[in-house]
Amino acid sequence: MEEALAVDILISEVGPRDGLQSVKSVMPTEQKKRWISALAEAGLTEIEVGSFVSPRALPQMADCAEVVAHGLTIPGLQVAVLVPNLKYAQMAFEAGAHQISIPVSVSEPHLISNIRKNHQEIIADVREIVKLRNERYPGVEIEAGLATAFGCTIQGVVPEDDVIRMGAIMADCDVDTINLADTVGVGNPAQIKRLFPRLRAEVGDKCGGAHLHNTRGQGLANALAALEVGVTTFDSSLGGIGGCPYAPGATGNIVTEDLVFLLEAMGLKTGVNIDKLLDARKVLAQGLPAETLYGYLPDAGLPKGFVPATLQ
Amino acid sequence: MEEALAVDILISEVGPRDGLQSVKSVMPTEQKKRWISALAEAGLTEIEVGSFVSPRALPQMADCAEVVAHGLTIPGLQVAVLVPNLKYAQMAFEAGAHQISIPVSVSEPHLISNIRKNHQEIIADVREIVKLRNERYPGVEIEAGLATAFGCTIQGVVPEDDVIRMGAIMADCDVDTINLADTVGVGNPAQIKRLFPRLRAEVGDKCGGAHLHNTRGQGLANALAALEVGVTTFDSSLGGIGGCPYAPGATGNIVTEDLVFLLEAMGLKTGVNIDKLLDARKVLAQGLPAETLYGYLPDAGLPKGFVPATLQ
Numbered sequence A, B: 001m002e003e004a005l006a007v008d009i010l011i012s013e014v015g016p017r018d019g020l021q022s023v024k025s026v027m028p029t030e031q032k033k034r035w036i037s038a039l040a041e042a043g044l045t046e047i048e049v050g051s052f053v054s055p056r057a058l059p060q061m062a063d064c065a066e067v068v069a070h071g072l073t074i075p076g077l078q079v080a081v082l083v084p085n086l087k088y089a090q091m092a093f094e095a096g097a098h099q100i101s102i103p104v105s106v107s108e109p110h111l112i113s114n115i116r117k118n119h120q121e122i123i124a125d126v127r128e129i130v131k132l133r134n135e136r137y138p139g140v141e142i143e144a145g146l147a148t149a150f151g152c153t154i155q156g157v158v159p160e161d162d163v164i165r166m167g168a169i170m171a172d173c174d175v176d177t178i179n180l181a182d183t184v185g186v187g188n189p190a191q192i193k194r195l196f197p198r199l200r201a202e203v204g205d206k207c208g209g210a211h212l213h214n215t216r217g218q219g220l221a222n223a224l225a226a227l228e229v230g231v232t233t234f235d236s237s238l239g240g241i242g243g244c245p246y247a248p249g250a251t252g253n254i255v256t257e258d259l260v261f262l263l264e265a266m267g268l269k270t271g272v273n274i275d276k277l278l279d280a281r282k283v284l285a286q287g288l289p290a291e292t293l294y295g296y297l298p299d300a301g302l303p304k305g306f307v308p309a310t311l312q
Helices: A015-022 A028-043 A064-072 A085-093 A108-115 A119-136 A161-171 A189-208 A219-228 A256-265 A275-287 B015-022 B028-041 B063-074 B087-095 B108-115 B119-136 B159-171 B189-206 B221-226 B256-265 B275-285
Strands: A010-013 A046-051 A076-084 A098-104 A141-147 A177-180 A207-212 A233-236 B010-013 B044-053 B079-082 B101-105 B141-147 B179-183 B207-212 B233-236
Touching: A010 A256, A015 A028, A015 A046, A015 A076, A015 B010, A028 A046, A028 A064, A028 A275, A028 B010, A064 A076, A064 A085, A064 B079, A085 A098, A085 A119, A098 A108, A098 A119, A108 A119, A108 A141, A119 A141, A119 A161, A141 A161, A161 A177, A161 A189, A177 A189, A189 A207, A189 A219, A189 B256, A207 A219, A219 B101, A219 B159, A219 B221, A233 A256, A256 B189, B010 B256, B015 B028, B015 B044, B015 B063, B015 B079, B028 B044, B028 B063, B028 B275, B044 B063, B063 B079, B063 B087, B087 B101, B087 B119, B101 B108, B108 B119, B108 B141, B108 B275, B119 B141, B119 B159, B141 B159, B141 B275, B159 B179, B159 B189, B179 B189, B179 B233, B207 B221, B233 B256, B256 B275
Parallel strands: A010 A046, A010 A233, A046 A076, A076 A098, A098 A141, A141 A177, A177 A207, A207 A233, B010 B044, B010 B233, B044 B079, B079 B101, B101 B141, B141 B179, B179 B207, B207 B233
Antiparallel strands: none
C-alpha cells in the first residue's frame, strides 16, 4: 500500500464491519460502497469493510465479497475483513482481502458465546489459517484481536496474565499482528498502560493496535493512555456506531470524528481530512436513517482558529 | 472541613451552579436542596451550589442565598459559589459560603461578553474581594478560575503565555487557588500537559484544579492528561448538565458519573459511592424533567466484578 502522506497514527475504520454488524438496520450494498468510498476519500487508508460469517447469523454481512471487491477498486486502500474460522478465512482470501482479523477472546465463555469455539479450537484454527496464508496467499496480513482483553460481561474480570499468555500463543501461531480489544468497554487507562507494554515485551513488533469501545464513556481517555505507551494504530467507527449487545443503550466503538480531532489537536497527523470525514458521516446517516449516530465534534464543530496537524 | 475518608482526588461538583445556570429550566429551590443533599450523601464533599449574580440575568440563581444556607446545614460539606464582582462577593460572604470562585477569562472579549468587565477592571475587583475577605471573612477560600484558558469561541486561540501571565497576576492578588478552565471545550491533552506544569512553576501551590467541558468529547481524555501532570481536583457536573451557550447541541461539563468511574477504575479513591451517585442522578432528573442528562456509566452500569477503589 502506498500512502500519499506520512502519518503519525493509523486510524483503522471499522464502522462498515463492527458498526454495521451490531446495528439492527441492514445497509444496502450500494450504500455501503458509497460510504466506504467516502471514508477513503476522507483519507482513511485502512477500512474493515465487513465480516465473512454465516449470512443467517448476520444478514448485514451477506454481501461481504461484493463489498471487498469494491474496496479493492479504491487505490491505496488496505481492505480488511473479520473472519471467525478457517472456512470463512478461505472465503476472505479468495475475495482478495488484504488483511484478515480473527477475534480471539481471552475470556473463554465469551469466545464460546461469540463464535462457538473454545480456546483449543480457535488456536487450532488460527494455525490452519496462517498455514493456508503461507502456502497460497502470502501477501495477506493476519491479525489476532484479543477480545475481552480488559474484562468481559460474562466472565467478569479477565486476568492480565491470561491476556499475555494468549498473546504469546498467537505469536507462536505466527500471526502478524496482535491487537488488544476492549470489546465491551470496561477498560481503564491504568490497565491500558500495563497491558500494551507487557504484550510488547512478550511478542515484540507483533504487538498491534487498540480496539476500544466507548460503552462507559472512557474511550478517548483509554486511547490517550494507549498513545502514551506507544500504540500507533487505533480502530474506531464513524458515528461511533456499533453498540454492544450486552449493554443496551450504550454506544459502540470510539467515534472516528472525535478521535481524529483528539489526535490532530495534539499535533499528530492522521492523514484524515475532517471536513471530508463529516461528509462521509452524511453518507452514513443516509444509509442508516433509523440509527443514532454518536460523536461530539460533528455537533460542536472545530474550534475557532483550529488547524489540524495533517494540514500543517 | 473534616473528611471521613482520605481521598486521592477531590471532585468538586458544579452541577447546581454551572449546570443549572446553563439550562433553560429553572429548578425549584426545594428540589435544588434535595439534589444537593443527595450529592453530599453520595460522598461529594465540595459542591458549587450556585452563583450570586443578577437575578434578571440568571433567574435560575435568584435563590442562591437560601441554597447556600441549606448547604451549610450539611456536615462536612464545603459550600462554594461563583461571583462575578465585589458586590456579589459581599453577598456570598454574608451568606456564609466557604469558598468563592471568580471567573477571570484570559480572553478579554470573552470576559467582556460574560461579565462586562475588561482585564483591568476584573483584576481591581479581585484585589478588593481579597482585601474584604482578609479584613472581615478570613476563613473563606478565594479561587480564580482562568476561563477560556485553552481557547475561546470569540477570540479563537488563547496564547499560553497569556494564561500564565494572568495566573501570575491572580497569585499577586493573593487568591488562594488558580484553576484552569476549558470553558468552551476546545482543549486537548497536549495543551493540558503543558499548561498545568507551567502554571505550577509560576504560582506554586496556588495552582489548583481542572474545570473541563466535554463539548467536543475530549473531557475525560483531558482529565486523564491533567491527572498525569499532578492535578488532584476536578470540577464536574452530574449528568454533564451545563451545555455551552456558544455551541448549540453540545454538552457541558464533564460528567461526574463517568469521571468517578474513570478514577475509581484506575485505583484512585474519590470517596464517592457510585450507587448513591446514581440515586442523586434520579433526584436531578426529577428536578429537570425537560432536560437531557448525559453520561455513559448510568446506561451501561458498572462492569461485572468491578470494585471501586474507594471500597477497597
